[in-house]
Amino acid sequence: MGSGYSNIQVVFNWRNVIGSMLGWGMDAYDFVAYDFVAPVIKDLFFGQLGSLGSMLATLAVFSLSLVVRPLGGVFFGNLSDKIGRRYVLYVTMLGAGISSFLMGFLPTYAQAGLTAIILLLLLRFAVGFFLGGEYSSSGIMSVESVTKWRGLASGIMQAGFDIGIFGVTFTYTIVATYLPSSAMSTIGWRIVFWSGIVTTILAFIFRRRFLTESPEWEKAEKVKSPYKVLFKNYWLPMLTILLATMGFLYEYYVMLELSPFILQSVLSYSAALSGLILTVLSASDAAGSVFGGVLVDLLRSSRRALLVTSLIILVLIYPTMYGVLINGNGWLVLLWDFLAVLPVGVMQVYIRDLLPVNVRSTGAGLGYNGGTWLAAWAALIATLMASASTKPQPWLSSITINTLIGAVLMIISFILAAKAIKSHSQ
Template structure:
């Protein structure tokens, strides 16, 4: 193998190593989303149907709301000492925190202590996964010189490895264990099984990760924080708008699709699990397709704009077919259009921020979007009144998907202007 070919293989290994971190991210969050009805019963049943559902979603939101803290902490570290060292720590920390979820006592066993421990572990998971995104995404697009959009889409498709793993596990548990076992050992198995993803990902990173070439040759700054906020505050806000819009509409889909299938359409746990297992394929295709749009348009900003317009155009007919026509399999289309922007975002961040502050900026701006996304499912649920009828959900989901996509449109327009101005200068 020639030196150049060997270098290219090494660089694409970085993409794969980054991708595996998103497998862990998906495994934990989707595991929580799938067993949310169980969490509501074993931790919050004393609050009633609506109260228990909202409390369960609020506990989930802790993991999202704390991610910017982890993103800024580990992002600053990654800009100073390199991306790969940070990626060792974040994968191990997030994986162990998620694994420990399976050992939690229930409210019946430990009362308020059980809820406190649940919140602590959700905090830990969010903190480490916030650090994961600060480095894994930029590592992928900084490592390749061609097809950055494809690299971004493939890296993000790692999320779907996690989705497939957890939906496969959940389907097996729901199919072969008695129904009531989901409330005793079943939900614990779903969290425990995620340790496999952690071990595989961490060993791969230790064996194959090399430092991102673009970061190695870049000029370093003493204080990435100060440089970011004094020179690049507008790009940070621009990225923040995009991530707020994307993560909001995506978490509406991710958190509520199991509820729509099981509680609104009355699908069995096994059938819902099957659909959500197949969903991992549509998610991967959508992510990669979004990344390919970057290479096709030769502009991350224009590609991101295109993805937002697709969502706005297709969301109402898609949700009408799912909810009113009772076609649960079209959740796959809902997922496909919802995930399109994520394949673009890594290159979008790279195009707007220099390497010396990129991880700090990515950690803050991308994870900062979770501050809004953390409330996506809660707001949508309140608008629908936690109804078991489809009509309130059609209105609530459509409105929330459209307005969040408008944030992506606004961000894209600002980015196009910023990039044009930078080229003139």
């Protein structure tokens, strides 16, 4: 019996997969919390800029935390390749959790003027930096801890993001439902940020107790400078990964950042009903993540799975957004989310297939998070294209076009991957 359990652990190390998932989820909570209180942030920190200006400024602050993610990814990814995945994951989880917790203590513009905005920027910088470091190790840890069903492991780990989304939307819905509407701009938004520290501490305790080091990393030959080896020998795989992640993250953040605005400002749903839909959205997000990962295993190729998920998005995005915006069915945001998230379950196996162990975390830290350099501007571009309209029609063309841009970038990556995988195997 003991031997059988050991064999199961070798095939699929649940502790590492679940530990990676929980950590990614708690860091996602800290990251996404800003998005769900953005309408309040817009008024409290940037209300002096007018309707369009305040919305763009609020989105730009979120974009900062996306832009800085590759810096954290490369910094912590390099450490992860040198000293191991496990120790890095302890630091990144606490760093993101504490930074987000402190957001709840920020003074508003009316209270502190420009100082409030500077403090907001610094804390969002910190959240993005630690989140980039989290992905450089947690995603890689999950697929390196299994010998079969790597796609499933990737999908489960990525579904951790949805635990974070669920936690934020659940908290937001409770706050919006049981506090007076005026309280959202006083104490409500602060509660959303403060609540994340509880789940961060619980997930940290789980990691400390159950997480073990990646078996692939332990066996691999270490290199003195992962940066040097990565850029000298694996520039084509890195370019291939960057194209895939730029495409995925671009179309995904169009959905993630704009769905609360579409529900409340375009469809005129109440904050409570929007919160309910966005809470359920975490389930569709998890389903899409796992489905994308399982496709890798069923097709026996992360490259083929990336193509299939890209084609699904290409075919279904317009009718889905037509249903949301023209037919006014806000619940179809769940289908929009499912489509947008499909490629994420593919990404970790895709990175693993393209890079060797001794530079993999550095490559994941830059390659996955590097996609945010384009994605950071996705919602801003879509908003400008639609002129922040409260009418559905401008958003239909804007969201469809920007989602298609992401899908095309992933298809280009698919084309390059054949040569990149061949160069990696030589």
